[in-house]
Amino acid sequence: MSTTQFDVIIIGGGPGGYVAAIRAGQLGLKVAVVEAAQLGGICLNWGCIPTKALLRASEINHLLHNLGEFGFAADNVRFDFARVIKRSRNVAAQLSAGVAHLLKKHKVTVINGFGRLAGATGGQRKVSVSVDGKETATLTAPNVVVATGARARVLPGLEPDGRLVWSYREAMVPKELPRSLLVIGSGAIGVEFASFYRNMGAEVTIVEVADRILPVEDAEISAFARKALEKQGMKILTGAKLGAIRKGDNAVTIDVTVDGKVQQVMVERVISAVGIVGNVENIGLEGTAIEVDRTHIRVDPYCRTGEKGVYAIGDIAGAPWLAHKASHEGVMVAEQIAGRTVHPINPLNIPGCTYCRPQVASVGMTEEKAKAAGYKLRIGRFPFIGNGKAIAMGEPEGMVKTIFDDATGELLGAHMVGAEVTEMIQGYVIARTGELTDAELKETIFPHPTISETMHEAVLAAYDGALHI
Template sequence: MADFYDLIVIGGGPGGYVAALRASQLGMKVALVESAQLGGVCLNWGCIPTKALLRAAELYSNLFHLHEFGLSATNPSFDLEKVVARSRHVAQQMGRGVGYLMKKAGITVVEGHGRLDGKKGEAHNVQVLREGEVSVTLQAPHVILATGARARQLPGLEQDGKLIWGAREAMTPASLPKRLLVIGSGAIGTEFASFYRDMGSEVTIAEVADRILVAEDAEISQLARKAFEKRGMKIHTATKVGSLHKKGDEISTTLETPKGKIDLTVDRVICAVGVQGNTENLGLEKTAVQVEGSFVVTDEFCRTGEAGIYAIGDLAGPPCLAHKASHEGVICVEKISGRSPEPLQMMNIPGCTYSRPQIASVGLTEAQAAEKGRKLRIGRFPFRANGKAVAMGEPDGLTKTIFDAETGELLGAHMIGAEVTEMIQGFVIARTGELTEAELAETVFPHPTISETMHESVLAAHEGALHI
């Protein structure tokens, strides 16, 4: 006999476990099915452990600039094994925290692979498989699919876990590669490039688009490239990577760049060319759920074409971000419970890249806003005119704001520099609250903080920045 629940969540990542927690708060009996580790890829093999690595790399890099502060250190060095171990410890600690939250909320966690298996009356059957065999069958009128996504593999560039790395191998290196090729310059690619360059690797980035960080505003992208190249990275855009040829402990390939072909030999390759949804073996073929590309099609409340079946997070398509997944989980559950949540506004989802320098943005880029025919008013404020940034030794950066010249609406905000990932939420709140440049200009920002660049950028678009 099947165990009956109000809601079954398949997938325990940042979308799935948050959905389960919110459902429990609303009085539902919830089962969460997870085949690997609570917290999903984000907590265990993505967002959290990479930030631990990047923090170590930032500290190590700063040791070589101590003299600028009147300090000194003799022969700075690092223990890679301990750097990696700390990253893994942080991930494990956070994973245990999610397990505690599940227990505290009274959520039944079922280990195994969840798969839809038809209906019984109004309830959906979910089979839980362990080692390929059905261990238990669960039933619920509502099922949320939160199985996430995985790295996309390209022909000739397939990851082998030894010489050609995916994210997991890049997070747990046994030794530091002297020469590294990073294929792809999105957030994942640039973060790994930043980590390995700070730790001492020779880093080459190859990007098929005509600029790096193509999702960002073009001006920010250009500043990022300049900063990366200043640190010694070699960057090739509008570039195609040929087949990878392994020989011993090396890999050779040919880069087809706008200036001609470049033969390149490296020790390791990190392939970061996007993701695809985990739609396989979910039993979707027995439902009216639609899949386009590799992502499940949903409406604004995460509902699929099959009544009672929902999809959230990376499985439901870009932007593939943990905070988007969590918010969708809350919206989905509140809609199921009979509440009236607001649909998620995709243009109000912030994007953050934790490279050095950091990059953060929300809303439209300048090009996107122009394409919509808006009359624009744009403000810019450089970090080198900000007292806190200069005092910290972080004078390189820019805050850029884009407003509708007629209505004062904040169309987009784009930042590059120290700690911008911690500040972008201010502009997210402004967009969510539909604040105009007038309210932002009247807002008092604390001094001395780097956040003052946000205020000055608004003033620069309005009546004029005060400190430039």
């Protein structure tokens, strides 16, 4: 067993941890990352990246079955499902190897094992590393960053069994395409899986306990997305409660209650996508001043915990549970440790993206929250059907919604649904970060022909100046 001294030790090598390590290395700090599984974490290996590879495949499948719209024809269109899955895994493997290269480039020491806080002596924090329950090393540093992430929440009676009931992991590597599927939960993860499987040809039902799908999104965008998904053949049950669950040899039957009426839903497979639980167990929080609230570590705006020298970033530090939030926190913490001046992250400037078809993206307040905050609003809307590029691409289904403070012209929120909106939302994120108002956005020239012109038109529409509706 060895003891090694560092400037900062990072527990967890996901999008928060490895980015914090790279930035700390750039700033001349001696850095160690302790990772129990795969560099890149859940996001890169089992989440953000491989799911986008799957969704890309499903988009291609959709296009191949709608070639007639573009004047093409193809006979016997088919796919090899195993190769679709394999490509997704290869993409994840390639990027995980890339993370290892970046850490090596920045002289970060990577230690394979399970890290946990192990007390402090003379201003030095200790982190013990174990493999298969056996301690292999003790590391010391004045600063420790906890970036242990989160895992899928499990509903009683719907524990993933690897066969009939899937978590996100099983849903990403199925041996064959199920003919029918029930997705429980309609957040980003649930809707993305529903979109993938529906566009690959499965019959899909979404069950959501809230009164609408994508419940964190603006209600108007949520309603638009629901209609689009139902038009594709999905069945969506909201305000729903799960009842008895009966497993057969190759099917699951679940009682679902909606508006007081019970209906039986029988499918081949079930995907549970009902949120996450922070990985706070067995990481040495006991006996420290670190507070845990509903499986997440409490932090201040600078990601500092109640224990001096210990920071927490990413999913373990609470919502929003997004990789880009974790990465930004990682950079902020690394710069703090290096003695630089940093600014807290404004949660309202963190964009959210859902990569279903059509895509959904947003930043800032929803209309409901802006009204509740007491603002007098100016709201602009612009449909994709009024945009030449969207029509030319065969993507006329979508809309952009902007919300401004009538008194100051501040962009309070922007909400989008349609093709490529996950790429376009960054324009509004920059506007919010730069504190631009309607005046600057109106004067901004958008290139033609692009779908991004809908963003300009939605700004103009808030002030009764839209040109193409």
